[in-house]
Amino acid sequence: xxxxxxxxxxxxxRDHYADVKLSAxxxxxxxFVVEGNSLKEEITTMPGVYRFSIDTLLxxxxxxxxxxxxxxxxxGVVDNAVKDEKGTAAYAPDSLIVRTIKAIKAVYPKLIVxxxxxxxxxxxxxxxxxxxxxxxxxxxxxSLLAEMAYQHALAGADFVAPSAMMDGxxxxxxxxxxxxxxxxxxxxxxxxxxSAFYGPFREAAQSAPSFGDRKSYQMDFRTKNQxxxxxxxxxxxxGADWTMVKPAMPYLDxxxxxxxxxPKVPMVAYQVSGEYAMLKNAGQxxxxxxxxxxxxxxxxxxxxxxxxIITYYAKEFVKLWIA
Numbered sequence: 001x002x003x004x005x006x007x008x009x010x011x012x013x014r015d016h017y018a019d020v021k022l023s024a025x026x027x028x029x030x031x032f033v034v035e036g037n038s039l040k041e042e043i044t045t046m047p048g049v050y051r052f053s054i055d056t057l058l059x060x061x062x063x064x065x066x067x068x069x070x071x072x073x074x075x076g077v078v079d080n081a082v083k084d085e086k087g088t089a090a091y092a093p094d095s096l097i098v099r100t101i102k103a104i105k106a107v108y109p110k111l112i113v114x115x116x117x118x119x120x121x122x123x124x125x126x127x128x129x130x131x132x133x134x135x136x137x138x139x140x141x142x143s144l145l146a147e148m149a150y151q152h153a154l155a156g157a158d159f160v161a162p163s164a165m166m167d168g169x170x171x172x173x174x175x176x177x178x179x180x181x182x183x184x185x186x187x188x189x190x191x192x193x194x195s196a197f198y199g200p201f202r203e204a205a206q207s208a209p210s211f212g213d214r215k216s217y218q219m220d221f222r223t224k225n226q227x228x229x230x231x232x233x234x235x236x237x238x239g240a241d242w243t244m245v246k247p248a249m250p251y252l253d254x255x256x257x258x259x260x261x262x263p264k265v266p267m268v269a270y271q272v273s274g275e276y277a278m279l280k281n282a283g284q285x286x287x288x289x290x291x292x293x294x295x296x297x298x299x300x301x302x303x304x305x306x307x308x309i310i311t312y313y314a315k316e317f318v319k320l321w322i323a
Contacts, residue, residue: 020303024068024322027314028114028268031057033100034077045200046273047280049312051077054103061108067318073114073161073310074100076121086130087119091148101155114159114187115152117145117173128164128217136217138166145169146176153177153184159242163189165217170238187268188240191227191254194218197247197274227254228261235265245306246270249297252304259305269306271298276312291320 007017032043032051039053040060052060064072076096082089089095097115104113119141120128129141141164149160150173160177162169170188177184194215219226227245234240243262245255248269259267279297283290294313301309311317 020299022298022302022309022317022321024314024318025070026302026306026308027069027318028071028073028308028310029064029069029314030073030075030310030312031060032075032077033057033096035079035096043200046277046312047284048316049276054100057100058103058107061104061111064315065108065111067315068322069314069318070110071112071114071308072104073116075116076100078122080124083122083124085124087122087144090119090122091144091151093151095151098151098155101152101157105156112158113156114161115149115157117149117152117160117162117169118164119144119148120164129166136166138217139168141166142168142172146172149173149184149186150176150180150182153182154180157184159185159187161187161189161244163192163246165189165192165219168238170234170240174239185241186239187242187244188234188238189246190231190234190240190243191245191251191258192218193221193227193247193251195221195247195250195272195274197250197272197278200273200277221250227251228257231258231262235262240265242266242268242308244268244270244310247272247275248301248306248309249275252300255301255304255306259307266307267305268308268310269301269304271301271309271311271313273312280313295321 008014034051034053036053037055040056041051043049074097078089078096101113104111118128120126125131127136129136145162145164152160160173162173170186173186231243234243243265245251248271255267255269279293282288283293294317298309298317
């Protein structure tokens, strides 16, 4: 009879045999940036998560860096007054995110800065691209995404992360960056599913669609192989440097299968706002131990094969489990 219980007789033994671990290096911390000064606004749907003006973000980054987290991803939150049907505030040379990148790099030049590349936070209709009637025009959107990525790269972004789920977006951005001779890498939101778990983010980023939904371009969660096919195209045909699966917990199977197929391509998993809010609120309600629940969920994502995890809990995790 094989004896497995001897592997878990006490905490010391369990720790010894635990072969899946997380470090600060595995985390990417998301920041929401707004115009203004001295602003730090808690997001009501996401306890412990804030919108920052550039100055308060720089102050907060000092703690992030001290915890050993060396990668962040930026999301711009702009006033409705500057939004238009073409999302021009997204790719302006002096956009909010461009100014944020420059400010961060002036103070923290070695911090790895990633930026979300999508028009949904900048259009008055809240969709991820230009519209033709009430439908998103895939091909007309590509040049705008490429220009947005170019402006971020020119400002000093280390990675641009196209999340619009437009066919050909990685290729278009890769071509634009290569023309300019910029070394910025591409983190592709390759398998981004149309998910109910995005709800709190849309409040945080003020990017809910004004009509319809995004199911015509984000992936149907009932499909088994489309995610792998999307990843294959981004890696093999369009030149993505890293790939992503989003959300994380409902799609651990996709993460595992993708990392098995492309073991040398770094995989990022995004523990999205709804996943975070669900665990945070349940923990605060006393339904389970919040610390243990986040530990288990993040270890599961890492166990599935993710090299890096975008999570709003990153700083808390490091404080509780690593620091």
